[in-house]
Amino acid sequence: MLNPDRLSDLLFGPGGLAQELVYLNLYFQGEPYLHPGMDDLVRVGKKAKLYVSTSTNAHYLNGARAEAIVKSSIDRLIISIDGAEQKAYSSYRIGGRLEKVLAGTRAVLTAKKRLKKQTPHVVWQFLVVGTNEHQLGRLRQMAAEYGVDEFVVKTAQIEKPEDGHPLLTDNPALRRYDRSPEGLWTLRNPLLNRCWRMWQGAVVTWDGKVVPCCFDKDAAHTMGIAKDGAGFREIWQSQRYHAFRRAILTNRSGIDMCRNCSEGTQVWA
Numbered sequence: 167m168l169n170p171d172r173l174s175d176l177l178f179g180p181g182g183l184a185q186e187l188v189y190l191n192l193y194f195q196g197e198p199y200l201h202p203g204m205d206d207l208v209r210v211g212k213k214a215k216l217y218v219s220t221s222t223n224a225h226y227l228n229g230a231r232a233e234a235i236v237k238s239s240i241d242r243l244i245i246s247i248d249g250a251e252q253k254a255y256s257s258y259r260i261g262g263r264l265e266k267v268l269a270g271t272r273a274v275l276t277a278k279k280r281l282k283k284q285t286p287h288v289v290w291q292f293l294v295v296g297t298n299e300h301q302l303g304r305l306r307q308m309a310a311e312y313g314v315d316e317f318v319v320k321t322a323q324i325e326k327p328e329d330g331h332p333l334l335t336d337n338p339a340l341r342r343y344d345r346s347p348e349g350l351w352t353l354r355n356p357l358l359n360r361c362w363r364m365w366q367g368a369v370v371t372w373d374g375k376v377v378p379c380c381f382d383k384d385a386a387h388t389m390g391i392a393k394d395g396a397g398f399r400e401i402w403q404s405q406r407y408h409a410f411r412r413a414i415l416t417n418r419s420g421i422d423m424c425r426n427c428s429e430g431t432q433v434w435a
Contacts, residue, residue, distance in 0.1 A: 181398070190217070254298040364411045368389075
């Protein structure tokens with residue numbers, strides 16, 4: 167993740183983007199609250215009057231940390247909770263502890279109440295897979311019991327879906343893929359030659375690389391490196407970026423990271 171100074175350069179430096187942005191997601195790969203400057207990043211975003219969001223596994227939200235998060239004025243805190251009991255939770259979150267997620271949730275909600283703050287909007291996000299789909303009802307109930315602001319069900323992206331894959335759900339409404347008469351598992355909806363994300367925003371990695379979207383997990387389609395807002399604008403309007411957008415509009419299936427992308431299809435349960 168970016169350090170606060172680089173984010174400040176992007177928003178307030180030469181050609182700063184602060185006046186044109188509305189939303190800032192402070193997460194990509196990894197756990198954001200391992201970043202020692204995470205709260206400072208939030209403050210930079212709030213200084214620019216942006217809606218600031220992050221997504222966490224909630225393993226590092228102890229009492230003092232939870233209070234600092236609330237005081238940072240972050241707008242939206244997505245907490246990944248992928249099971250209602252430890253066995254199902256750890257079947258996907260290898261090495262994770264559900265008790266830490268629940269304790270972190272309580273700590274944030276308690277700090278929010280004690281500090282009389284309206285934010286963050288706390289979301290429990292349930293990534294539903296074959297090993298935890300039976301717990302959907304119980305998790306909805308737990309969300310109400312804990313008093314989180316929102317409960318969201320998210321279907322899973324599977325790199326190579328196949329018969330017997332443990333992440334494929336039995337309930338077709340809870341998965342992105344269908345099995346064809348030929349026995350092939352494919353995305354439920356056709357891969358259309360369009361993607362609104364190409365004009366809506368981009369991802370800037372910790373070292374300043376600009377990539378088209380969050381599906382580019384390894385920055386294989388780097389458009390350039392932005393040091394400040396002016397640098398980002400140059401990349402955004404570059405021939406390289408325009409060529410990539412044209413490829414999306416003409417042959418999206420020819421782009422590796424797009425072939426298993428659900429953007430533009432109905433993937434929420």
